[in-house]
Amino acid sequence: MRYMFALAAAAVSLAGCGIDSQFDAELIDTSEDQLVNGHVATEAEYPSAVYLGGCTGVKVGERHFLSAAHCFSNPGSVTQLNVTADNNTLNQVTLTVVSVNNHPEYQNCTSCAGDNSMSDFGLKPDVSLIIVNELTPQIPIAEIDPTPVQVGDPVTLTGFGCERIQPPPPPRFKVGDSVTVSPLTFDPAATIPGGYNTTAGPVLVPGAPALCPGDSGGPLFRTGTNQVVGINALVSGNDDGEIGNWFTRLDLQSRYDVYSWIEGLMGAPSATPCSSLCSNPTQITSAPYSSGNLGSGERCFESTVNLASANCGGFASSRTFEVNGTPFSCSGPTSLPAKRNGGYCFHASAGANTWAWFSTW
Template sequence: MHRMSFWLAIGFALVASPAWALINGQFDDEGRYGAVVALWSEGERRCSATKIDSNTFLTAAHCVVDVARGKLSSPFQPGGTLLISARPESRPSDTQALVVANTELPPAFAAGLQRLYDYQQSRIEEYRARYNGEDLARRIRRVQADSRITDRFPDAALVRVVTPTPAIPQLPVSLAPLPAGADVILVGYGCERVSDWRRSDRRDRPARRLWGRSQVIRVDGVNFYTFGSERRAGSATLCPGDSGGPVLLDGRVVGVHGTVWGLSHRDTARSNMSVNLHGLIDWKAWIPLASF
């Protein structure tokens, strides 16, 4: 069986399915998770996010940065325009344009991003002195593709907006310690089947908000890991597009989707990796957003 580990944003431009979904998830047709929204760009569903305050959305840091440039992507810079949809079944035509006030990254992630960018630029300069043409372009692509830093740095971001969103509810955040063995709920707008990634009609397919259950395997200072369906049948399994969506415990956000390990073409995975928000308890940007 062919296996892969995915930084979930890597595949979002390629993902397509009849109904974008969390693998092994249930359609949120009753709108119980209306605080979870889809982030759109250029007609493509990019990531998921959660409204946690009247003007603040929590998502994954890799959803808001341009790694090749070592900085925030233009929609997430002050004055940028962010397109979101809170509909359970979302299409590009359903999006609401929000003006961004500012986007904050955890200091450790921002520092890691800068180090990665500096390293990539130094390698690219070396290659430019030795190669040219397609050989140079291929080597640059290879360097820029080596950009996963989410397993070492907290992959979270707070996006504050100017535009009011009164119709979208909020979910509270908890920074309390998360125990191994906790039963949690995963929510997101990710793909439903790995086999559908290369569909040519992906832009015509809706993104659906789904939720599913899993259990925490282990917790460290940066991330925690939940069962994928390979290790525990029926467990929710993340798929590209779920990035930035919430992990919920007792109705509170305790984590942010980041990476799925061992995702296979049989629509199974070993585990899901999510940011451990308790590890960000000293992040000043939380004040006054979270409970402790």
């Protein structure tokens, strides 16, 4: 029996696969199977799961989403995240990204032999925490369960992955119930590190659900609860189809204690556009915005609103005006620089004239 452990190593056309350009072309499996034996979910089933335009994710905090690290090979380049507000993948909202945080041991696995052997497998936690600026109260928050899953526990696979339908429909949210099995079910290795929860695919258990491309990053739930216990990572299989499904563990006893890593990131103060540039900024919460006369003192303004251009005037030569730490010319309407920590910081140094001003829209 030949086993495949496909992550994101294969290069395929983004346009041909319908994968959003912010993601890598990810291969959970090389087949065209749907979430086998699952069903199209109702709005009431696991509504914290979201479509990310090529991968699946789950909301776990007010501004926090989990997905698979292999969906984000260049996390620093991701400035926006498109998520579904419901099961309709055509109904998406655009969020500005503060940071994409791949688990450090996924980025640089210090304990991996790099030979893809089963005794080496499970050392790379394939999980990413995405922090955004905007609130999405229409999307419920799922709870990350710190308690380890035991073999035989009922779990539910979820995802917006591909389907065996021609022509293919828009991605649909599907779910399928299963139970966990030992990862040793899939290989005669002596041990497998405790990095993943696993379920059997339909090759081993007829009728069991299996993952496919597009399900990457989706949540594994304890069946019938709002508790997330894993993140969809990959499939093992052979030429006949899916053998096993693999989910990055999130609990306190997972390798590298993924739960504490996530909690630490979620509890840490978030960097803001004006962090390290100026203090006590005035918040700009709407666009367009006009500052009015700035006076002669130093002034600092911060915004996470989607803005495009700005203008300013009344600044004498001794007084500077910067946007995100970059000098800004007051010679007429000018495009804003790239966002910094999800937004913009407008900083006027002290000086003349008291009637100096800026506006943005």
